[in-house]
Amino acid sequence: MAHTAAESHAPTHHYTTTGLDNRKVAIWMFIGSECMLFASLISTYLIYKGKNLVGPLPHEAWTNPQTGQVMPAILDIPVTSVSTFVLLMSSLSMVLALAAVENRGKPVPPGLGGRILSSSKLWLFMTCLMGAIFLGFQAYEFTSFVHEGLTIRRNLFGSSFFTLTGFHGAHVTAGVIWLGTLLAIDMKRGLQPKDAVWVDIAALYWHFVDVVWIAIFTLVYLIQ
Amino acid sequence: MANDHGSHASPDHAHEHPTWKQYKWVALILTVITAFEVWAYYVPALVASPFFVPMLLIMSAAKFVIVVMFYMHLKYDNRLFKALFTGPLIIAMATLIGLLFLLATHKAEGGIG
Amino acid sequence: MATVAASPTYTDSAGSHRTGIMDWLTTVDHKKIGTLYLHTALFFFLVGGVEAVIMRAQLMGPNGTLVSAEVFNQLFTMHGTTMVFLVIMPLSAAFFNFLIPLQIGARDVAFPRLNAFSYWVYLFGGLFITIPIFFNAAPDGGWFAYTPLTGREYSPGQNLNFWVLGIQILGISSLAAAFNFATTIINMRAPGMTLMRMPMFTWMSFVVQWLIILAFPVITIALFFMQFDRFFGTNFYAVSAGADPLLWQHLFWIFGHPEVYILILPAFGLVSEVLPTYSRKPLFGYAVVAYSGILIGFLGFGVWAHHMFAVGMGPIADTVFGVTTMLIAIPTGVKIFNWIFTMWGGSIRFTTAMKFAIALIAMFTIGGISGITHAAPPSDMQQTDTYYIVAHFHYVLYGGAIMGIFAGLYHYFPKWYGRKMDERLGTWHFWLNFIAFNLTFFPMHFAGMLGMPRRIYTYDAGQGWELFNRLSSYGAFLMAPAFLIFLWNFFRSKTRGEVAGDNPWDAATLEWSIPSPPPEYNFAQIPMVTSRYPLWDITHPERMAGIPHSAEGWDDAKQRTGEHVTSGGKHEADVAPMHIESERRSAKELGIPMPNPTIKPLWVAAGILVLFSSLPVMYAGKNMIAFAMMAIGGSMFVGFLYAWLTTPMEDAH
Amino acid sequence: MTGIFRPRQLAAIVAAALPLLLAACSGQYPNSTFTQLTDFNRDANGLWNTMMFWATIVFVFVEVLLVYVMFKFRRRPGGPEPVQTHGNTKLELTWTVLPAVILVFIAVPTVKSIWRFQSGAPANALQVDVIGHQWWWEFRYPEQNIVTANELYLPIGRPVNFTLRSADVIHSFWIPQLAGKRDLMRNRTNTLWFTPDSVTPQAFNGSCNEFCGASHANMRFRAYTVSQADFDSWAAGQAANAIFPVAPPAAAPAGATATTVAATTQDTVAAAAPTAGYAFPLSELPPHVLPKTPIPAGLTIADDVLAAGDAQRGFQQYSRSSCIGCHKIRGNPSSLGVIGPDLTHLGSRHTLAAGLFPNDARHLALWIKNARKMKPLASTSMPTLGMGEIDPILKTTVTAGLGGLTDQQISDIVAYLMTLK
Numbered sequence A: 001m002a003h004t005a006a007e008s009h010a011p012t013h014h015y016t017t018t019g020l021d022n023r024k025v026a027i028w029m030f031i032g033s034e035c036m037l038f039a040s041l042i043s044t045y046l047i048y049k050g051k052n053l054v055g056p057l058p059h060e061a062w063t064n065p066q067t068g069q070v071m072p073a074i075l076d077i078p079v080t081s082v083s084t085f086v087l088l089m090s091s092l093s094m095v096l097a098l099a100a101v102e103n104r105g106k107p108v109p110p111g112l113g114g115r116i117l118s119s120s121k122l123w124l125f126m127t128c129l130m131g132a133i134f135l136g137f138q139a140y141e142f143t144s145f146v147h148e149g150l151t152i153r154r155n156l157f158g159s160s161f162f163t164l165t166g167f168h169g170a171h172v173t174a175g176v177i178w179l180g181t182l183l184a185i186d187m188k189r190g191l192q193p194k195d196a197v198w199v200d201i202a203a204l205y206w207h208f209v210d211v212v213w214i215a216i217f218t219l220v221y222l223i224q
Numbered sequence B: 001m002a003n004d005h006g007s008h009a010s011p012d013h014a015h016e017h018p019t020w021k022q023y024k025w026v027a028l029i030l031t032v033i034t035a036f037e038v039w040a041y042y043v044p045a046l047v048a049s050p051f052f053v054p055m056l057l058i059m060s061a062a063k064f065v066i067v068v069m070f071y072m073h074l075k076y077d078n079r080l081f082k083a084l085f086t087g088p089l090i091i092a093m094a095t096l097i098g099l100l101f102l103l104a105t106h107k108a109e110g111g112i113g
Numbered sequence C: 001m002a003t004v005a006a007s008p009t010y011t012d013s014a015g016s017h018r019t020g021i022m023d024w025l026t027t028v029d030h031k032k033i034g035t036l037y038l039h040t041a042l043f044f045f046l047v048g049g050v051e052a053v054i055m056r057a058q059l060m061g062p063n064g065t066l067v068s069a070e071v072f073n074q075l076f077t078m079h080g081t082t083m084v085f086l087v088i089m090p091l092s093a094a095f096f097n098f099l100i101p102l103q104i105g106a107r108d109v110a111f112p113r114l115n116a117f118s119y120w121v122y123l124f125g126g127l128f129i130t131i132p133i134f135f136n137a138a139p140d141g142g143w144f145a146y147t148p149l150t151g152r153e154y155s156p157g158q159n160l161n162f163w164v165l166g167i168q169i170l171g172i173s174s175l176a177a178a179f180n181f182a183t184t185i186i187n188m189r190a191p192g193m194t195l196m197r198m199p200m201f202t203w204m205s206f207v208v209q210w211l212i213i214l215a216f217p218v219i220t221i222a223l224f225f226m227q228f229d230r231f232f233g234t235n236f237y238a239v240s241a242g243a244d245p246l247l248w249q250h251l252f253w254i255f256g257h258p259e260v261y262i263l264i265l266p267a268f269g270l271v272s273e274v275l276p277t278y279s280r281k282p283l284f285g286y287a288v289v290a291y292s293g294i295l296i297g298f299l300g301f302g303v304w305a306h307h308m309f310a311v312g313m314g315p316i317a318d319t320v321f322g323v324t325t326m327l328i329a330i331p332t333g334v335k336i337f338n339w340i341f342t343m344w345g346g347s348i349r350f351t352t353a354m355k356f357a358i359a360l361i362a363m364f365t366i367g368g369i370s371g372i373t374h375a376a377p378p379s380d381m382q383q384t385d386t387y388y389i390v391a392h393f394h395y396v397l398y399g400g401a402i403m404g405i406f407a408g409l410y411h412y413f414p415k416w417y418g419r420k421m422d423e424r425l426g427t428w429h430f431w432l433n434f435i436a437f438n439l440t441f442f443p444m445h446f447a448g449m450l451g452m453p454r455r456i457y458t459y460d461a462g463q464g465w466e467l468f469n470r471l472s473s474y475g476a477f478l479m480a481p482a483f484l485i486f487l488w489n490f491f492r493s494k495t496r497g498e499v500a501g502d503n504p505w506d507a508a509t510l511e512w513s514i515p516s517p518p519p520e521y522n523f524a525q526i527p528m529v530t531s532r533y534p535l536w537d538i539t540h541p542e543r544m545a546g547i548p549h550s551a552e553g554w555d556d557a558k559q560r561t562g563e564h565v566t567s568g569g570k571h572e573a574d575v576a577p578m579h580i581e582s583e584r585r586s587a588k589e590l591g592i593p594m595p596n597p598t599i600k601p602l603w604v605a606a607g608i609l610v611l612f613s614s615l616p617v618m619y620a621g622k623n624m625i626a627f628a629m630m631a632i633g634g635s636m637f638v639g640f641l642y643a644w645l646t647t648p649m650e651d652a653h
Numbered sequence D: 001m002t003g004i005f006r007p008r009q010l011a012a013i014v015a016a017a018l019p020l021l022l023a024a025c026s027g028q029y030p031n032s033t034f035t036q037l038t039d040f041n042r043d044a045n046g047l048w049n050t051m052m053f054w055a056t057i058v059f060v061f062v063e064v065l066l067v068y069v070m071f072k073f074r075r076r077p078g079g080p081e082p083v084q085t086h087g088n089t090k091l092e093l094t095w096t097v098l099p100a101v102i103l104v105f106i107a108v109p110t111v112k113s114i115w116r117f118q119s120g121a122p123a124n125a126l127q128v129d130v131i132g133h134q135w136w137w138e139f140r141y142p143e144q145n146i147v148t149a150n151e152l153y154l155p156i157g158r159p160v161n162f163t164l165r166s167a168d169v170i171h172s173f174w175i176p177q178l179a180g181k182r183d184l185m186r187n188r189t190n191t192l193w194f195t196p197d198s199v200t201p202q203a204f205n206g207s208c209n210e211f212c213g214a215s216h217a218n219m220r221f222r223a224y225t226v227s228q229a230d231f232d233s234w235a236a237g238q239a240a241n242a243i244f245p246v247a248p249p250a251a252a253p254a255g256a257t258a259t260t261v262a263a264t265t266q267d268t269v270a271a272a273a274p275t276a277g278y279a280f281p282l283s284e285l286p287p288h289v290l291p292k293t294p295i296p297a298g299l300t301i302a303d304d305v306l307a308a309g310d311a312q313r314g315f316q317q318y319s320r321s322s323c324i325g326c327h328k329i330r331g332n333p334s335s336l337g338v339i340g341p342d343l344t345h346l347g348s349r350h351t352l353a354a355g356l357f358p359n360d361a362r363h364l365a366l367w368i369k370n371a372r373k374m375k376p377l378a379s380t381s382m383p384t385l386g387m388g389e390i391d392p393i394l395k396t397t398v399t400a401g402l403g404g405l406t407d408q409q410i411s412d413i414v415a416y417l418m419t420l421k
């Protein structure tokens, strides 16, 4: 019985107590762990909000006592709203990719829509693309903040903001690489239903990164 | 014990995942909530009201739950996964709230007089 | 049926394993990885012990001049860090590795190669953090490294860089291992091994994995902040930019308090195996012992600020944290009494393992009670940061964790190596150790309450502390021979001890139903379990009359493994009702697929080491070298990780 | 079986330990926390006694039970197979509930005590600001307008409220015989209060209890409880500026300017008597309050040089040395530094360098000569100043170009500083 590249003993030939795949159990625990990670980051950000000795500040204009220069509030809500939307939609394409892999081999529903929906390559690609767009927005945001004088060393807000969103960005980056790898495998030999667990755990990770952003968007950007 | 009696079907077809029909509705709801959140941000009267923050928190919690339930399939999947996720989530939120209370008293002064 | 079949000779068991150096570097066998953990941790115990002995020599009398203030500060920092992260946690990990699969009737852990990776990361992290002490550049901020002292402003040297990066590396190891073991326990149990039939050691380990999964991310973030502050000039702990000096303390102790239960619960698990075996009775109140472990773990997340009663959190926080801390006495007391009542009415055999287990009950109680006295903030304000605290935590750490681990070592040595440790030497070790331990740490209670602060490299004459310090130092000097006796016994017995047989102690759990040392595949056939004490079901059916038996879970197992049974034709059934396996055959003969050895996890770990090592180089201003190291480390990490993930774990067969 | 006697020995140790605890209140243990000198400590000790009462019961119960079980149920040859018990719900409930009840008896007084000492100091409390520095203590009495270092005076019977802050890292303020400890840190202001109401004029040791770097062990201080009258006298003396050279009381008002000082002749100095306030009598200091830290090997100053120190020359030398950049002497217009301890009334202090050495001419001279050898210090604190000395941090030899002082110059400065009563 040949094995795919499985870290765990494949469930078809080794008994697992719960009948669930080891990798899926592990990824859920990993996500639980990540909850604590982001809770620490978010609490730090919230604690330091409003404790800055110097600006720029997220929601308030600020006058530099040395230069007399007035700095506007720095967060750019419209731009971030767009990137938030993109990330949300990437979750949609992610579930579609998973469904496509799971349903491979089953009859494709008639019509163009059916063919589109059953293309795992398309949806994996879309997810990666939207992830990359989100990262592009973040890169734009970071550089424009730096131009406005907010660096990671500038004040408490700078340190905690860049670290929190940077950690999230790093997670998105890892996700894009992960999904990109799956896409490459899909192109090379086609992902089959037996590979679905690989896509499933990548998807769970991806959605988790998305829900973290849902929290960040509200707590960091919208609440003043 | 609780964990032992999950779904025993093999994971390949452990659960009937929802389909495009549901997924698109989920996406639509998420979009609408997000749009509403951003709109609220631009209404000064709303921002000033005491409901603003609770309202935003509730909306973002709703989005959170929807994604977890439908896109992460927690609604359909094995009970074990629900436990693996909600347990840590509760501890994480309790810790976050505890920290906010404990560290609220700090006053940034820089140097000392 | 009742007695164990003749044991295989030792050479036979050794012969089936290759033992070359490459074999150790590439192993993915959980038992061998456990062995690696065990030896590395014992080595670090010697290091941490020597550090402690030097400190005690310095403090033997007032105004000591053996070492300078700088060296002393490195000594206690490294002693604490070593003992916590490089000794007790890895000793526990040695037992997790060796025992968990055996106790639950599995052939391996869920992710064998990840397991090897955890070990190598631990080894590299341990060396990374330890080696600087030979260059007088070891971390010197205390084992909890309070900011702002440990920020770049007040500790500009490289010392703290090794600490912050080293602990970060070790965290990777602990987290990877925790996901692995938790998955193993959830998902790799033999048919019929329900949660409430798991051996107590596995239960406590399960709780510990959760504590790691939830507590380590917090310290990871706290350490990242410190790293960013030190290397990239951020302001998380920079008080001059308005940072809160308590942020680090809270984050550290949110991790740090669960951490102390991470240290003690495996030892609790081990004595819960030892006590019933040598009392010839099942564990008293099994369910309650298991639940109290969960409760200790859960409450452990809500008490962290009891380490901060002197920082002025205000009366509300003091009240809340004081009272929740006291609550932990309840589940812990439950365990103590259940252990005593396990012995009650038993037929107690005083082996060395049993002596250590009983010593844990006696000594941990002392440490626990002193813990309660500092759970009361007004009282703790007189105690905190004095030697009274040092006494408390050595009673729980040494009197609890270390005593429990020694009990486990004497108990499981025969399973591990096929031979027993010498009981006479064991008795010497026990008594010397026990007396020296009390002589060292009991007087510290007095020194502390009589005003002696901790972490001082010197104190003035005539402060009323001389007597207690002298006693403590004599005790510490006496601990060295005790430990050396142990080491001698340990290494000698591996080759010259009495041959043990499968089940020398007449124990009740699965690991004793297979040959000692276990074959690489552990179980030729996975045993189908019907009760909490499966082996006694066979060897002492009369003892097992009073507990429930059922075939719960068997059907699923048969159904799910059935394919395998028939497909090859030549294989025996993969699962079989509970039985004793004394025959030793190779995995090939049995048709059991074993994961291939691989060096890739080691290289991935090495990549991480190179990556982290680049930061101190950067700190020293050598940017080009640092970037080169980052590039090399990064590509090692990514390259070998891909290679690992795309190589099948087992040969096609 | 040998195993059975072990906890008995332990019980014996504990039994022997109890009288020790009692003895701890006596003079043999001069830093004992078991004193009844303040309201704080009476409260903490009451709590301790409550806890010890229950702790002893729990301890004795557990250990005696353990010994009994070990003795009673040890394996005997040919003994019967033990009865297999798996648990007993009633018993298990008992040992869940009983500890819970005991904890109630501990928790209630604990909570009471927490609120008693954390709901603000009494209104009549004496205000003292404590500022922790690596590695010394700055004490300010805002009402009395006093800034001093490393030695505290507290009037007996009046509550004292400490406001605790830090100039750098975290420190912790502790006088074991008077009260528990509190941390000092930046960006947070802490308070601690107690009333030394059951105490005679007495001297106490205090220490820093949060690890704060190399010389954490050497960050000590002294506290003197004195009568209200003596306190007032001390406070008046400390509040006044330093007078140098000491003029006849009527002639020179406090705060003579540099020019007048420079113009004064030698005989006015001789004629003057120091006008200092009360200081805790040196002769009444108990032995444990007098520092006995040995002088580091290789650091010396000749007796005759030291004896030849001249205050007038010293004053001028001091006023043009680097000292003035770090130290303040109110009354000496050039000495304005704020990094180091205020030296205005250095001569009235009994100890030097945060309680590490007695404050006498020899120690003072050696301190100035090589402070970093006398006490491990950071590169940002008191430098090594003696000519030819090796700076233990920079590893360089001090030269005249680096502001090095000869033994003679140091002796002169010492003579000057000793007049600052």
Ligand code: HEA
Residues within 6 Å of the ligand: C260, C261, C263, C264, C306, C307, C308, C309, C325, C326, C328, C329, C330, C332, C333, C334, C336, C364, C365, C367, C368, C369, C371, C372, C374, C375, C376, C380, C383, C384, C385, C389, C392, C393, C396, C397, C400, C401, D058, D062, D098, D099, D100, D102, D103
């Ligand atoms: C193995 C590790 C371990 C364990 C298990 C514990 C267990 C406990 N610890 Fe300890 N602790 C440490 C390791 C540990 N500790 C370390 C390392 C530090 C110092 C860190 C540092 O500063 O460097 C520390 C410090 C520490 C402090 C901070 C002190 C200070 O710095 O001021 C406090 C304060 O509340 C505390 C309390 C407790 C309590 C209440 C328990 C309880 O869990 C104990 C419960 C057990 C019992 C009470 C005994 C058995 C019970 C009965 C027989 C029932 C009846 C009993 C009663 C009714 C009382 N510990």
Ligand code: HEA
Residues within 6 Å of the ligand: C045, C046, C048, C049, C050, C052, C053, C055, C056, C076, C077, C079, C080, C081, C083, C084, C087, C088, C142, C143, C144, C390, C394, C397, C398, C401, C402, C440, C454, C455, C456, C457, C472, C476, C479, C480, C481, C483, C484
């Ligand atoms: C599991 C944890 C653990 C263990 C086992 C120990 C074991 C010991 N500890 Fe530990 N200790 C800590 C954890 C531990 N400690 C922690 C967390 C701290 C706090 C650190 C901090 O403040 O940051 C601390 C602090 C600490 C202090 C306080 C330092 C200070 O505040 O200034 C002291 C002082 O006596 C001390 C002493 C000892 C001694 C004598 C032992 C003995 O039990 C050691 C016994 C020694 C051995 C068993 C090995 C001996 C073998 C040899 C010597 C071989 C001889 C070899 C040759 C001659 C070649 N420890």
Ligand code: CUA
Residues within 6 Å of the ligand: D132, D133, D135, D170, D171, D172, D208, D209, D210, D211, D212, D213, D215, D216, D217, D219
């Ligand atoms: Cu200041 Cu320790």
Ligand SMILES: [Cu+2]
Residues within 6 Å of the ligand: C256, C257, C260, C303, C304, C306, C307
């Ligand atoms: Cu704790």
